[in-house]
Amino acid sequence: LILYTAAEQRRLAAEDAKTGALRMARLVASDHERVADEIRQLLVTLGHLSETRGSRPETCSQLFAGLLNQYPQYTNLGVISLQGEVVCSAVPLQAPLNLAGSDYFQQAVREHEFASGGIQLDSLLGSPSLSFALPVIDDSGEMVSVVFATLSLDWLNQLVTESQLPESAVLIIFDENGTILVHLPDYQPWLGKNLAGDPLYHTIIAEEEGTAELAGNDGIPRLYGFTRLNLPSTGHYFVGVGVSRDLAFQNANRILTRHLWGLSAAFVLALSAAWFGGELFVIRRVKAILSATQRFAAGDFSARTGLSYGSGELSQLALVFDQMGQVLERRENERVRAENEIKLHVRDLTAINTLMATVSSSLELTEVLESLKRVLEEQLNVPGGVIFLYDKAGDILCLEAAWGIPSAVLAQFKSFPARSYHYEQVLRNREILLQPDCCHVEPYALTDLRLIRPNLQSYLCIPLLAKGEVQGVIDLFSQAPKEFSHDQVRLFTTLGQELGVVIHNAQLFEQVVLARQRLQLLSSQLIDVQEKERRRLSRELHDEIGQALTAVKVNLQAMGRLADLSVLAPHMEESISIIDRTIQQVRNLSLDLRPSLLDDLGVVSALRWYVDRQARRAGFEAHFMATPPEMRLPDEIETTCFRIVQEALTNVVRHAHARRVSIDLQQIDAELDLSIRDDGVGFDVDAVGERPPSDMSLGLLGMRERAQLVGGQIEIRSDSERGTSIHVRLPLNPDLDPGRVPGAMQEETARNIE
Incomplete structure (x- = not known):
């Protein structure tokens, strides 16, 4: 029984030592x-900070130096340019430093991803360290620099101490070539030595994870x-934890x-009580310890022996095992809690990225607000919210959007002075307001919000700044019974600054669109007024002045036939000639202003007459074709x-000096197709299109404006x-409906034209 118990204890001790060593290796x-x-x-x-992306290395270095004091586990923080020069460093540099040849910098630049340079000896501290790098991407998606961090591995000493490893235990970290990078304790004598010839190296390289009983690099x-x-x-690294065989079996021995x-x-006495005593006091205890060990090995860190502790x-x-279980269970719980916190941060950052990408994809204020509501409610789990926009002219806050708040509550404050309630403090100081109970905040305290929505808890008011x-x-x-955490407050504060810029841009875009609509309406009405005035002048010239001049001509001709007016005859003939030329000039002016053919017979007859007239005047060959030959279209078309044809032919005569000009006019379904070639x-x-409007040809600009x-x-x-x-x-069927522009704007535009 003694030999069996000793063998069992040695086996258990070996398994326990191996399991503890493997667990420690996994923990590392x-x-x-x-x-x-x-x-x-x-x-x-750090990559999103303006100091990192800016052009002031001293500001960046001061910021990183402050962070280095807060996180002593880092030996350095900095920024590397794309040429490998260190432009920002928390640790002052005695001379310019170029890291273009470092593997982590090259990997980060090549793959545009987070990279590690492996474990190396820190040149400043003389201890092993681990370097990491991440590309910094600007708003256009281009990589502008690389931010890096160097981590000291001295924290492994604390990890070994907290894990309560035996005094003679060793912890080794080496790379795939067998080079020792970390050796605890006493890492200095072993640092840089090679394990390639040791059985330990070959076993670890072959299996990558497991346990083994071997002689170490020191022969123990x-x-x-x-x-x-x-x-x-890019490289592979391995960690091994070894417990002395003699120490593991010391208690069993x-x-x-x-x-x-x-x-x-x-x-x-032992022979008579061997079976009973062994079963009661040894085997059961060993089995309890073995069972707990097996559960522990399976990942159940809550496993305990359940034995009473004695001497x-x-x-x-059992006592040591249970104590070790408590330590590892606590560490596992801390790890799980840290993982959950990281997941929450990742979720929040993902939601913010999604939100900013969504609201930035549109300049329509309504779409921006709808996207904001959807992301806050569905992804950031904000059950209720209200968005007020500030009207600077009236110094009031206007309700623009809301979710999760009953309409009966919202109806009580559609708009109100900006200096009311706590909003005066928020607007004046440009700072947030956090209240644990939303029902203690006016104006909501004056409503039945708590009765209607009892699931709402704390209240957070954030200014939107641009x-x-x-x-x-x-x-x-927030969702009851939870309140907004500090991380959420910080997150939403940053979000408020970004959203303020987006909302400001959307408002500017809305003003630009409104101004363009007013300009289009004004241009349309100006052209209409111009055409009416041309039509009136053309009729006046043709009906009044032309007829008056014709009557004068007839009277002069009659006077010439009445008597012997030989003395007056030359003057009368000259007057009649002047009146003929004047009548022709008045007729030409009337036709140039607006030919009556356009109103009486339509655009096809007017164009056929005008093209033929211009061809005869300028001496070029003209060809005009209309399909169908006769068509009547809306007046504005x-x-x-x-x-457009008139302006094009004017440009042909003035600038092109063409010999042949062809004009084709076709009606295709619900569209009119006009082609002019010379x-x-x-x-x-x-080159003409890139000129500013003030320098652009008025003819080309007029043609584009009329068509649009x-x-x-x-x-x-x-x-x-x-x-x-x-x-x-x-x-x-052109969309000339003035209803596209508000009625007040139409009246104002009409008054401006008058």
């Missing part, structure tokens, strides 16, 4: 991964637990020795079509060898 690997995740989050945050037999470190680097001495003194070895072993100016406020309510001297369309006012499109192409072509497409 897990802490490495956790530290890598924390560093990644830190680098992501140990029970090892080992695993692989998962780091975002001591128990065996004691039992042998007792056997010599009380052989008869016996098994009791001591360039230091208040754009409005957003009221947020006919006027637009005629004026073989004259072309021009650079792009009736909902049409115009395309101009020109080449020095092939001349110029103008292609116009006009809808036959």
Whole structure:
């Protein structure tokens, strides 16, 4: 029984030592991964700071130096340019430093991802360290620099101490080539040595994770637990924890020795009570410890032996085991809690990124507010909120959007003075207001909000800022019984600053759209007034002045036939000639202002007459074709079509000096297609289009404006060898409804025209 118990204890001790060593190795690997995740989050945050992206290295270095004092586990923080120069460093540099050859910098630049340079000896501290790098991406998606952090591995000493490893235990970290990077304790004598020839190296490289009983690099037999470190680097690293074989069996050997001495003194008593005592006091305890060990190995850190603690070895072993279980369970709970916190942060950051991407994709204020409501309610779990926009002219807050708040409550404050309630403090100081109970905040305290929505708990009021100016406020309510945490307050405060800029841009866009609508309405009415005035002047010239001059001519001709007016005859003939020329000039002026053919017979007859007239005057060959040959179109379409052709032919005569001009007019379904081509001297369309409106050709600008006012499109192409072509497409049912612009704006525009 003694020999069996001793063997069992040695086996259990070996298994326990191996399991503890493997657990410790996994804990080191897990802490490495956790530290890598924390560093990644830190680098992501640093990459978004304006000091990191700015052009003032001293400001960045001061900020990083302050962070280094807060996080002593880091040996350095900094920023590397794309050329490898360290432009910002928490640790002052004695000379310029270039890290272009470092593996973590090259990997971060090459893959645009978070990278690790592996474990190296820190040149400043003389201790092993781990370097990480993350590309900094600007708003256009381009990489502008690389932010890095260097982590000291001295924290492993504290980890070993807290884990209560035996005094002779060792912890080794080496790379895939067998080079020792960390050796605790006494890492200095072993740092940089190679394990490639040791059985320990080959076993760990072959299996990557497990346990083994081997002689260490110092020749001492140990029970090892080992695993692989998962780091975002190009190389592979392994960690091994070894417990001395003699130390692992020390307690079992001591128990065996004691039992042998007792056997010599009380052989008869031991023989008679062997079965009962062994079963009751040894086997059951061993099985309890074994069962707890197996549950522990399966991942159940709440497993305990359930044995009473005494002075016996098994009791001591059970006590040590249970204490170790408590420590590891506490660490596991802390790890799970940290993971949950990281997940919450990732969720919040993801929601903010989604929110900013969504609201930035539109400049429509309504769409921006709807996107904001959806993300806050669905992704950030904010059950209720109200958005007020600030009207600076009236110094009032106006309700623009809300969710989760009953309409009966909202109806009580659609708009109110901005200096009311607590909003005066928020607007004046541009700071948030947090109240644990929303029903203690006016104006909500004056309503039945708590009765209607008892699930609302705390209240948070955030100013929406853009360039230091208040754009409005957003009221947020938390889900009962939880209150807003400090992290949430900080998150929503940052969000308020970003949303203020987005809302400000949306308001500016709304003003631009409204101004453009007013300009289009004004242009349309101005052209209409111009055409009416031309029509009136044309009629006046033709009906009044033309007829008066004709009557004068007839009277002069009659006077010449009455008597012998030989003396007056030359003067009368000259007067009649002057009146003929004047009548022709009046007729030409009337036709140039607005030919009566356009109103009487339509655009096809007017264009056919005008093209033929201009061709005869300028001496070019003209070809006009209309399909169908006769068509009547809406007045605004006919006027637009005629004026575009008129301006195009004027440009042909003045600038192109063409010999042939062709004009095709076609009605295709609900669209009018107009093409004008000449073989004259072309021009650079792009160069003319890039000029400011004040320098642009008024003819081209007028053609574009006329086409756009009736909902049409115009395309101009020109080449020095092939001349110029103008292609116009006009809808036959143009959207000229003044209802697109508010009625007050129409009346104001009409008064301006008058």
